[in-house]
Amino acid sequence: MELWGFWRSLASFRVRIALNLKGISYEEIPIDLMAGLQKGEAYRAVNPQMVLPALRDGDGPVLFQSVAILEYLDETHPEPPLLPRDPRGRARVRGLAAIVAADSHPLIVPRIREYLEHELGVPEEARAAWCRHWIQAGLKAVESHLANEAETGRFCHGDQVTIADICLVSLMAGAKLFGADTDGLDGANRIAAACMELPAFADAHPLRQPGAPGRG
Amino acid sequence: MELWGFWRSLASFRVRIALNLKGISYEEIPIDLMAGLQKGEAYRAVNPQMVLPALRDGDGPVLFQSVAILEYLDETHPEPPLLPRDPRGRARVRGLAAIVAADSHPLIVPRIREYLEHELGVPEEARAAWCRHWIQAGLKAVESHLANEAETGRFCHGDQVTIADICLVSLMAGAKLFGADTDGLDGANRIAAACMELPAFADAHPLRQPGAPGRG
Structure with missing residues (x-):
C-alpha cells in the first residue's frame, strides 16, 4: 500500500500503527506539512481535502480520513x-x-493554527495554549471513561488493542509535541505506555520517522 | 431508547435522523446548550465529556459520540x-x-465559540466568520468528492441513504443557522434537498423540534 503521510502528522501516525499491527507492508510518501505541501497541486489530486493522511490499496481509489x-x-x-x-x-x-x-x-492541526494566527491575529503563546487546552480536554474526557468503566483493561477496552488505543496514543504524542501536561491522567498514561511497548506502535512514532528531528 | 439532545445540536440531529430511518421509537431529553446545561452535574453523570448527544438503549450503558x-x-x-x-x-x-x-x-460547537470569546477576546463578527469559514471548508471538501467521483448518485454514495448523507445534511443545516453561503456546491445542495424530502430527515430537523424558534 502507499501512505501519504508526514512524520509529525498525528493522523498519519494512527494509520502507520494499524498497518504495522496488521502486518501490511507499505511505502510512505512524505508530504511536508511544515512547508504547506498538502496544499500543493500534486497532493490535491490525491486528496482534494488537502489534509493527511491518504492511503492507496492496489489500484485505488485513494482512501481518506484516518478513522x-x-x-x-x-x-x-x-x-x-x-x-x-x-x-x-x-x-x-x-x-x-x-x-x-x-x-x-x-482543533490543533496546521490549518487551524494558521487561521488563528493570520485571520485572528492570535499571538504565538496563546496559540500554543489553545493547542494544549484542547489536547488536555480530549485526554480528560477519555480518562473520565477509562477511570470509571469496567470495560477498561490493559488497554482502553479489555486486553486487546483497539482503534481507541491507536487514537489515544496519537493524542498523547500530540501532548508531548505541544507540551501539554498529562499529570493525573493515570489510565491514559498507563495505557499509552503499554501500547508503546509494542513494536507496531513504537516503530510508527512520529519521532522515529524520516525527517523527524535527529532522524535526517 | 432515550436520547439526550437539543433542538439546535447538529450532532443530535444526526442521531434523530438515524433513529427515524430505522423506525426506532425514542424519547428526547432536552439539554439546553444555550443555558450551558450540558456542563451541569446531572448531564455530566450521563456523559462525562459534557457534550451532546448521548443515547441509552435499554439498560445501558450510555452511548456517546454521534458517529x-x-x-x-x-x-x-x-x-x-x-x-x-x-x-x-x-x-x-x-x-x-x-x-x-x-x-x-x-470547530463550531459552543465550547469553541466560548473559548474564542472569553479566552482570546475574538469579537462576535469574527466568531461568526470563523463558523462560516469552517462550515464552508467542510462542505467544499465534501463537494470535491461528490462532484468528481462516479460513486455519487441520488445520494452521497449511490441511491441509498448512508451515514455520509446524515452528516452532510447536518452541516448544511449548520450553514443555514450560521448564515454560511452554499452557492456553487451543486452536489451538496442537490443531495441535501433529496434527503429533506424524506420524512425521517424532515421530522428530525432542528427547527422542527420543541424549543426551536416558533415551536415553543
Whole structure:
C-alpha cells in the first residue's frame, strides 16, 4: 500500500500503527506539512481535502480520513481485530476514538493554527495554549471513561488493542509535541505506555520517522 | 431508547435522523446548550465529556459520540443499511462523514465559540466568520468528492441513504443557522434537498423540534 503521510502528522501516525499491527507492508510518501505541501497541486489530486493522511490499496481509489482508513484496514485484514465483537463494545471503542479524532485533534492541526494566527491575529503563546487546552480536554474526557468503566483493561477496552488505543496514543504524542501536561491522567498514561511497548506502535512514532528531528 | 439532545445540536440531529430511518421509537431529553446545561452535574453523570448527544438503549450503558451511535444503530438495526456492503464503499462513506463530523462540525460547537470569546477576546463578527469559514471548508471538501467521483448518485454514495448523507445534511443545516453561503456546491445542495424530502430527515430537523424558534 502507499501512505501519504508526514512524520509529525498525528493522523498519519494512527494509520502507520494499524498497518504495522496488521502486518501490511507499505511505502510512505512524505508530504511536508511544515512547508504547506498538502496544499500543493500534486497532493490535491490525491486528496482534494488537502489534509493527511491518504492511503492507496492496489489500484485505488485513494482512501481518506484516518478513522475511515482504520475501519477499512480492519474490514479487509481482520487479524488482529481492532474492534471488539459486541455492538456495545464497538460503540464504546468508536466513541473513545471519536473524542480524540473528532473532538480534539482537528482543533490543533496546521490549518487551524494558521487561521488563528493570520485571520485572528492570535499571538504565538496563546496559540500554543489553545493547542494544549484542547489536547488536555480530549485526554480528560477519555480518562473520565477509562477511570470509571469496567470495560477498561490493559488497554482502553479489555486486553486487546483497539482503534481507541491507536487514537489515544496519537493524542498523547500530540501532548508531548505541544507540551501539554498529562499529570493525573493515570489510565491514559498507563495505557499509552503499554501500547508503546509494542513494536507496531513504537516503530510508527512520529519521532522515529524520516525527517523527524535527529532522524535526517 | 432515550436520547439526550437539543433542538439546535447538529450532532443530535444526526442521531434523530438515524433513529427515524430505522423506525426506532425514542424519547428526547432536552439539554439546553444555550443555558450551558450540558456542563451541569446531572448531564455530566450521563456523559462525562459534557457534550451532546448521548443515547441509552435499554439498560445501558450510555452511548456517546454521534458517529459511534450511528454505527451502533446500524449494527443493531440493520434495515435499512446506512453503509454500503463493500469495504471501499464503506471507507468512502465513512471518510465523507468524517470530513463533516471530525474536521468541520467540532470547530463550531459552543465550547469553541466560548473559548474564542472569553479566552482570546475574538469579537462576535469574527466568531461568526470563523463558523462560516469552517462550515464552508467542510462542505467544499465534501463537494470535491461528490462532484468528481462516479460513486455519487441520488445520494452521497449511490441511491441509498448512508451515514455520509446524515452528516452532510447536518452541516448544511449548520450553514443555514450560521448564515454560511452554499452557492456553487451543486452536489451538496442537490443531495441535501433529496434527503429533506424524506420524512425521517424532515421530522428530525432542528427547527422542527420543541424549543426551536416558533415551536415553543
